[in-house]
Amino acid sequence: MRIYGPNGTTLGTPAASARRSSTSAFALPDTIAPAETRAATAPKAAGNIDALLALQGIEDPVERRKRSVARGRGALDVLDDLKIGLLSGNFDASTVGRLRNAAASLKSTSGDPGLDAVLSEIELRVEVELAKAGQF
Template sequence: MRIEKTRSTQASRASGKSSAGGDGAAFSQALGGSTSATPVSTTGGTVGVGSVAALMALQGAEDPLERRRKAERRGRQLLEGLDRLKIDLLEGGNAGPTLARLKDALESERAQSDDQELESIIDQIELRVEVELAKLETAQRRSNL
């Protein structure tokens, strides 16, 4: 995104000078009770708001590196969940809370990165999580019969 200068410094200097005597005379006239109103141009405030809006828009935009970090974080979270599930099953403990966390992680919104290799790895991890969840749900249904 290219940001260009919105206001010339030459124009602001030229408009700031009111008379050869300086601004003191104009200020004195204003205090003297002059009833004639002079039009005031407020384009400077608008330029500032536009600049702030542009900066806020730039801050809200995610860069590719941040999207990649989010995708990697999701992959690590899923792998850690699978490891925890394996430990729960080997120890004979209750795998219910781990299953719930894995389902939540799998259903959460996935950040797309621009790296096709990373996307492929995340796809494989998600598929493995889905397979494990399906196997455990099938085993639970059989044990309830």
């Protein structure tokens, strides 16, 4: 990566050319070129931080859909665990806590209307099971 500007790296300035004489003896130039001076300036900002944060916050629709599918599958797994626990007679209170977490995770949308409809049906079923679990 190259950095340009007053604070970046620059190539050296060419030295003043020495006068060449026909003799092979060493000679210094008659005039000394003044060194280039620059005024001290404050460092420049790397960019607008808000813009960088906004770019990081942009979600890929495919990734959002994948996360929504994973949350739906997780909720279905908890419902299956609840069903197995009720059928075997081993109702576990931790399953109700997992159901509450699954219900909370299903609140966000995926951006896909069909997937959102399925997730809302799963959420409704989780809420029904939570209401029934409150009766025990």
